[in-house]
Amino acid sequence: MNKLILIFLFISFSVFGQDINEGLLLHYTFNNTYLDTTENGYDATNFGTTFTEDRFGNANGALLFDGINDYINLPNIEALKPDLPVSFSFWIRYDSENPNDRDVFNTSFEEDVNTGIYFNSQQSTGNFAISYGDGADSYTPSSRRTYVSNTQINTGFWHHIAITVSSQNDMKIYIDCNELGGEYSGSGGELQYSSSPGTIGRHDRQLVVPANYFKGAIDNFRYWNRELSQDDITFLCEETLDIEEVASVSKETTIYPNPTDGIIHFKSKNSSYDTVLLYNNLGQTVLKAAYQTTLDLSTLPKGIYYIHLIENKIPIEIKKVIIK
Numbered sequence: 001m002n003k004l005i006l007i008f009l010f011i012s013f014s015v016f017g018q019d020i021n022e023g024l025l026l027h028y029t030f031n032n033t034y035l036d037t038t039e040n041g042y043d044a045t046n047f048g049t050t051f052t053e054d055r056f057g058n059a060n061g062a063l064l065f066d067g068i069n070d071y072i073n074l075p076n077i078e079a080l081k082p083d084l085p086v087s088f089s090f091w092i093r094y095d096s097e098n099p100n101d102r103d104v105f106n107t108s109f110e111e112d113v114n115t116g117i118y119f120n121s122q123q124s125t126g127n128f129a130i131s132y133g134d135g136a137d138s139y140t141p142s143s144r145r146t147y148v149s150n151t152q153i154n155t156g157f158w159h160h161i162a163i164t165v166s167s168q169n170d171m172k173i174y175i176d177c178n179e180l181g182g183e184y185s186g187s188g189g190e191l192q193y194s195s196s197p198g199t200i201g202r203h204d205r206q207l208v209v210p211a212n213y214f215k216g217a218i219d220n221f222r223y224w225n226r227e228l229s230q231d232d233i234t235f236l237c238e239e240t241l242d243i244e245e246v247a248s249v250s251k252e253t254t255i256y257p258n259p260t261d262g263i264i265h266f267k268s269k270n271s272s273y274d275t276v277l278l279y280n281n282l283g284q285t286v287l288k289a290a291y292q293t294t295l296d297l298s299t300l301p302k303g304i305y306y307i308h309l310i311e312n313k314i315p316i317e318i319k320k321v322i323i324k
Helices: 230-237
Strands: 004-007 024-028 045-047 050-052 062-066 071-073 086-094 117-121 127-133 144-152 158-167 170-175 182-185 215-224 263-265 273-280 285-292 294-296 303-311 314-323
Touching (some): 086 230, 127 158, 127 170, 144 170, 158 230
Antiparallel strands (some): 004 314, 024 215, 045 071, 050 062, 062 215, 086 158, 086 215, 127 144, 144 182, 263 294, 273 285, 303 314
């Protein structure tokens, strides 16, 4: 019979199962650091950015861009210029309505050359847009391929963005877990990279005219050389930082073969959590309960699981459970 062990760990999703980390090129937490938390060590180089509060109000938990000349560069290496498919995930807060302040990143930035994969907004609508350039020295539709989301950017609020670019006709932009469709434009050729590094915080849109710079904040930036699955994206957009003081959580469980094995009890300051989610080690949702104080794990197979606690629609913390 299985044995349930509750591990009292406060962890982040950056150490979750191999499925999430598979193909992960870099992960910048921006937790008062520009270091890459993966074993690759692809640390960023800072050019003027500063740290600011993240979406939970934690000091120095996100990266702030002033919209004037702030940016960071990725290492200028071939590993960060992969063939398609690629994916990205990050939290973002836009601080300007001006389309010229919404150029978020480019995986191969070079002035006056349309290269790399870049994320910004459509000038006419303000909708999210992902594109790639074919290496031409122009910024016309014939030198790029673009997917524009049906979702418009709103300023002053944190949102989770996940992006997949698999081919010229297979691009997706998920905003807070949802992909609401969009339209393709541009007739450019295959993706081309320049000899310059990728960058976060700037992108060039016009010949001769200087590049645009992002105004706002970014947190928890990840970059993969594979296409994320829907389960991956759900897992990531529900990501949380652990705020231990927000709620008092009591956990009780017993060890097999006692008859109450597998029942975990939760108690928050408001009696119960809005939602309790259970993920397996691959980042897949196994159980979901609403407004309950217990979770029954007795029928689950052996393995590692992660309990994600949500209160008042705010992610509170994560607990790790091992069933042996």
